[in-house]
Amino acid sequence: MDLEQIKQILERISLPHYTKFIAERNGKTCDSCRCYHEKVFRKDDPRRPTLPIHPNCRCKYQDIPITLRSAELQKEKQHAAAVFTSRHRLSENLAEELAEQIIIARMENRKLESEDLFLLFNGRYLLSSDGELLLDAVAGQPVDKKINIERISSNLQREVDTITFDYSYKRQGIENVGGLPHGLYTMDRKESGSIVNFNIKKHITGMPSWGNFHWRLHPDDATDMRGRKKDSFTVHGGTEPASGGCIDLTGQDMDFKKYLCSITKATLCVYVRYCSEKVIFTKQQLVPIDAIFPAY
Numbered sequence: 001m002d003l004e005q006i007k008q009i010l011e012r013i014s015l016p017h018y019t020k021f022i023a024e025r026n027g028k029t030c031d032s033c034r035c036y037h038e039k040v041f042r043k044d045d046p047r048r049p050t051l052p053i054h055p056n057c058r059c060k061y062q063d064i065p066i067t068l069r070s071a072e073l074q075k076e077k078q079h080a081a082a083v084f085t086s087r088h089r090l091s092e093n094l095a096e097e098l099a100e101q102i103i104i105a106r107m108e109n110r111k112l113e114s115e116d117l118f119l120l121f122n123g124r125y126l127l128s129s130d131g132e133l134l135l136d137a138v139a140g141q142p143v144d145k146k147i148n149i150e151r152i153s154s155n156l157q158r159e160v161d162t163i164t165f166d167y168s169y170k171r172q173g174i175e176n177v178g179g180l181p182h183g184l185y186t187m188d189r190k191e192s193g194s195i196v197n198f199n200i201k202k203h204i205t206g207m208p209s210w211g212n213f214h215w216r217l218h219p220d221d222a223t224d225m226r227g228r229k230k231d232s233f234t235v236h237g238g239t240e241p242a243s244g245g246c247i248d249l250t251g252q253d254m255d256f257k258k259y260l261c262s263i264t265k266a267t268l269c270v271y272v273r274y275c276s277e278k279v280i281f282t283k284q285q286l287v288p289i290d291a292i293f294p295a296y
């Protein structure tokens, strides 16, 4: 055994271990087990669901073997995390967390294994697997909204909106309410449209503005649409963080358009994998006090 082989073995020993949740799927499988089916977790992640989920639960974990591919994935993770910190100024913890979600997506979905570049929507951000893209994004109708007002100076105050989204498995199945269902979608970067026609609908339904552009999301055949309309989801902008289930870029649709112009790939995979059931989105805005309380 030469030095290079020994180095490779040592490298593999120190790699983190991952495991895949396998739910026994039949007519009786409950939502609390079904929602984890084929999800990948790091073995040392304290948030990983513990088995059994309920009495008589027949779900199991299937360990993912450590191979040369595992080492490649860890390198990809390090690269993405470095881009998140340098380009988007994220904290090291958050950068690491998002980069981990990217490689977990690759382990969860076979079709992503060979993609050089894909997008991930986690309920809080839309990001690219190389870390270059990072935009605020949410999906579905919020469950709670609070506005806190902090006075900063005699004529300036800050409005902090905390908006809570519920991405539970159950809610993903509710038409016009929940975020789009977990799974794989594809998007043609040139298949964008302006929102003019949608805006007419908006005025009738009172839905918040859908921004300037939208890009259609095509669900993969293997994606369980949970009974929701297959052709109803897009990526779009908007003034208020809320949607009927689409990925809402909360006003950054122009940034997304710029990003799409900067890449050469025509069809992008968009993987939807919610990072947690509840996500709190905060929106901060500095407002001159006079603008809100005009002096009479």
Ligand SMILES: [Zn+2]
Residues within 6 Å of the ligand: 023, 024, 033, 053, 054, 057, 058, 059
């Ligand atoms: Zn179970």
